[in-house]
Amino acid sequence: MLQQRTLKTITRAVGVGLHSGQRVELTLRPAQPDTGIVFRRVDLAQPVDIPISATAVTDTRMASTIGTGNAKVHTVEHLMSACAGLGIDNLYVDITAEEVPILDGSSASFVFLLQSAGIELQNAPRRFIRVTRPVEVRQGEGPATKWARLAPYHGYKLSFEIDFDHPAVDSTGQRVEFDLGSGNYSRDIARARTFGFTRDVEMMRSSGLALGGGLDNAIVMDDYKVLNSEGLRYDDEFVKHKILDAMGDLYLIGKPLLAAYSAFRSGHAMNNLLLRELLAQHDAWEEVTFEDERQAPSGFLQPLRAW
Numbered sequence: 491m492l493q494q495r496t497l498k499t500i501t502r503a504v505g506v507g508l509h510s511g512q513r514v515e516l517t518l519r520p521a522q523p524d525t526g527i528v529f530r531r532v533d534l535a536q537p538v539d540i541p542i543s544a545t546a547v548t549d550t551r552m553a554s555t556i557g558t559g560n561a562k563v564h565t566v567e568h569l570m571s572a573c574a575g576l577g578i579d580n581l582y583v584d585i586t587a588e589e590v591p592i593l594d595g596s597s598a599s600f601v602f603l604l605q606s607a608g609i610e611l612q613n614a615p616r617r618f619i620r621v622t623r624p625v626e627v628r629q630g631e632g633p634a635t636k637w638a639r640l641a642p643y644h645g646y647k648l649s650f651e652i653d654f655d656h657p658a659v660d661s662t663g664q665r666v667e668f669d670l671g672s673g674n675y676s677r678d679i680a681r682a683r684t685f686g687f688t689r690d691v692e693m694m695r696s697s698g699l700a701l702g703g704g705l706d707n708a709i710v711m712d713d714y715k716v717l718n719s720e721g722l723r724y725d726d727e728f729v730k731h732k733i734l735d736a737m738g739d740l741y742l743i744g745k746p747l748l749a750a751y752s753a754f755r756s757g758h759a760m761n762n763l764l765l766r767e768l769l770a771q772h773d774a775w776e777e778v779t780f781e782d783e784r785q786a787p788s789g790f791l792q793p794l795r796a797w
């Protein structure tokens with residue numbers, strides 16, 4: 491049986507929110523089979539649980555926010571990406587503010603935290619959402635076109651293409667394909683940092699965003715070049731970060747997908763729209779488990795190797 495996974499032990503991180511600039515403590519705790527991933531706002535007078543789901547996403551401007559009632563958690567996508575990459579099914583995420591810490595701007599720190607805590611196999615089958623026919627969302631015309639698509643695939647792979655019309659971005663790889671079955675999430679995707687342009691920062695700050703952002707947790711560019719003195723971590727770090735984000739956004743559906751995702755200029759909003767479209771089309775997916783591990787896609791059996 492292909493088993494569900496949680497953590498072996500509790501682990502903690504402290505950092506600041508990218509947009510809020512607030513100090514925040516994060517405690518990741520093991521959870522029982524079929525719990526899913528549940529954020530818990532432990533700073534509120536009455537702690538509030540926010541289980542992840544496609545419809546728990548309440549805001550997708552700049553980051554993916556989940557919420558229930560007045561309780562929210564912003565910028566969940568990098569932690570969710572690490573959980574998708576390592577195949578964590580069940581987890582409590584206790585958080586002391588309304589935004590997940592940005593740490594180094596990638597998911598590498600979350601991967602390190604999760605792997606340090608250790609991954610525990612549980613006595614329950616992993617439940618996958620298998621896409622059985624293509625589902626697509628599309629917006630805009632001509633140069634403003636963007637789209638995202640899920641199609642049947644025995645495994646999980648993602649391909650993403652960007653088009654930013656910026657010299658520093660355009661000189662890097664614009665398209666990347668990544669197959670989770672390769673076992674190389676930590677090495678090839680997790681280290682890709684979020685990025686931003688100085689021309690947007692002032693506007694974002696006046697809207698109360700990017701208050702915790704800087705050169706130690708983002709790639710920052712002026713109109714011509716990357717300003718970080720150490721340069722890029724990958725030749726195609728920008729598009730790899732879009733893959734990292736998409737993996738996090740899509741994991742909010744609450745179960746691992748068996749599908750091929752492809753996208754052109756998609757983002758948090760469109761990724762969530764794609765999940766809602768998939769769920770609305772009941773004949774486009776089914777829930778599956780693998781009692782016989784040999785039927786599972788290759789690369790899904792072993793917990794992911796380290797770097």
Ligand SMILES: [Zn+2]
Pocket residue numbers: 567568684731735
């Ligand atoms: Zn991101």
